[in-house]
Amino acid sequence: MIYDLIVVGSGSVGSAAGYYAAKAGLKVLMIDNGHPPHDQGSHHGETRLMRHAYGQGEIYVPMVLRAQQLWDELEEQVGERIMHRCGVINIGPNDSEYIRNANESASRYQIPVEMLTAEAVMKRWPQIKVPHGFVGVFEPNAGYLKSEVAIGHFIRLAKEAGCTQLFNCPTTGVTRDGDVQKVETANGVYFGRKLVFSAGTWLTKLLPKLPVQPVRKVFGWYQADDSYNENNKFPGFVFVIKDNESEFYGFPANNNALKVGKHSGGQPINSPEERTPFGAFPEDNGELLDFLHSVFPGTRECIYGKSCTYDMSPDKHFIIHTQPDQLIISGLSGHAFKFASVLGEIAAAFAQNKSSPFDLSPFSLSRFAKPC
Ligand SMILES: Cc1cc2nc3c(=O)[nH]c(=O)nc-3n(C[C@H](O)[C@H](O)[C@H](O)COP(=O)(O)OP(=O)(O)OC[C@H]3O[C@@H](n4cnc5c(N)ncnc54)[C@H](O)[C@@H]3O)c2cc1C
Incomplete structure (x- = not known):
């Protein structure tokens, strides 16, 4: 079997990617080291700030506004409070x-x-x-998001939308086999046409040249x-x-x-x-x-x-980088939970060969000298 999309790392960004891709009708495999939400990644501790007037720069604003719409939709769909608008x-x-x-x-x-x-x-x-x-x-209108609650819903909704989930199972390597991605895990080998790397901090173990500390x-x-x-x-x-x-x-x-x-x-x-x-x-x-x-x-x-x-990342800005059949979302530098919904939507669009409505060029790896 060849999946349309394999999601390597199903935490904040990966859980949303799995959900939006499965919802779009793709055959999706989500993989994670643990069973998200958990406390071994970057998403635990209950809450994450959600701001729109963005202190890290206005290049983020179109994405954060879309992210907010998606959080609101998720909240309405699941009938549980995810965003607290405390200002x-x-x-x-x-x-x-x-x-x-x-x-x-x-x-x-x-x-x-x-x-x-x-x-x-x-x-x-x-x-x-x-x-x-x-x-x-x-x-x-800013506030905070309940991070683990949101991930729990994305995981559940992805499963209900038909997504295959392989949890408590580390990915150990990714190679190309002809025109498909070959993903090696502790549980065996899987194949996908497209792949999103959303393994958070330890993506550096799979892509050692990634400029992420x-x-x-x-x-x-x-x-x-x-x-x-x-x-x-x-x-x-x-x-x-x-x-x-x-x-x-x-x-x-x-x-x-x-x-x-x-x-x-x-x-x-x-x-x-x-x-x-x-x-x-x-x-x-x-x-x-x-x-x-x-x-x-x-x-x-x-x-x-x-x-x-x-x-x-070296400049504290996100890495959202496309290379043939692969999307790398990394270097999120401690301010990306609020974007997880829209980054998941971007990954799902990538898997469908759709172009992104956002200008992602400032986030490409090409801004750094070394390829990965
Ligand atoms: C203390 C703290 C406070 C923060 N505060 C804010 C805030 O207020 N607002 C905000 O917007 N952001 C905040 N952030 C940042 C935000 O939480 C992160 O940017 C975001 O959670 C990163 O999402 P991710 O999907 O990349 O990582 P994660 O959610 O960690 O997901 C990565 C997943 O990949 C899995 N994984 C790793 N390696 C492998 C492998 N080899 N095989 C399979 N799976 C693998 C992990 O188990 C994990 O589940 C904060 C972060 C921290 C740590």
Whole structure:
């Protein structure tokens, strides 16, 4: 049997790819090391921010707007809440690249935002301390996605649409056999006309020349007083203290537990075993606690934390690269969960030889010197 599409890695992007391709009537095989959702990839820890006024650059905005439509459709289809529209406040120095990008994305694509001075932010949310010279960009229609819930639905819907699923089964190699893709797994060999590589951080094991560096990251839940709870209208947040060097993000508290992570920094690693648990480094808790106590005075100690991995590309922008019969989606650099739905749709279109409505050329591997 030859599948129309084989999906190597069925986490955030792969689960959506499998679903949209199977829904389009293709014969699809989804493969994964584990049984997604799970905590061995980049999608665990319950929640991921969803922003449209995009701090990483306006080239992402058309895709993120389509992603939002697809999340809304998924939510309606499954009858369960996937997106919490609590709003997101972006805070940073007035001249930071992140704030500039968020503002430019908003004005170019008419995304509703409120530009706030430090004083206006603190008047609205007295529980936030904003450093002098910083500003806020509040996006009321942003919020967060329930990442594991969404993946669970994509996996189930893909199966219902007729997709074959091979889980707890690593892919060990991909070669070409004539004009088909030959995929070797712990369970045997499978063939497909098209293939999408969506194996997250450890795709580097299958494509060693891919310019992607796995980086260990941590996040934790901290005690917070009632004013930080979502039901008291506390928003999600991105705090850029210094572009690329000191960037934090987090979520409104649920039952007085506020989740926070550091987007910048982390430890480059070369094997999954090096992803040691939260607390393995003193700075795991230390950096988050210092940040929280400096800007959210009503927060207290760590309740618990987890570790995770980012797949960093050299320029921190996505890799969405097409080569004959293969699509590589990688280097997602810690900000792609929100795009998982649209990246899945892009993969399904690729498998049907349809061209993408998005300009994907900025994301091609050709921007780097080395082929993979
Ligand atoms: C702590 C943290 C916080 C984040 N916060 C945000 C946020 O707020 N907003 C946002 O948009 N994004 C966020 N991200 C980024 C986002 O979660 C990731 O970019 C996204 O989940 C990556 O999707 P993926 O499909 O590439 O990887 P994954 O979801 O990890 O899926 C990859 C899958 O491939 C499988 N796999 C690996 N190797 C093989 C193999 N050899 N054979 C078969 N299967 C294999 C894995 O088991 C895994 O299931 C965050 C990431 C982390 C770690």
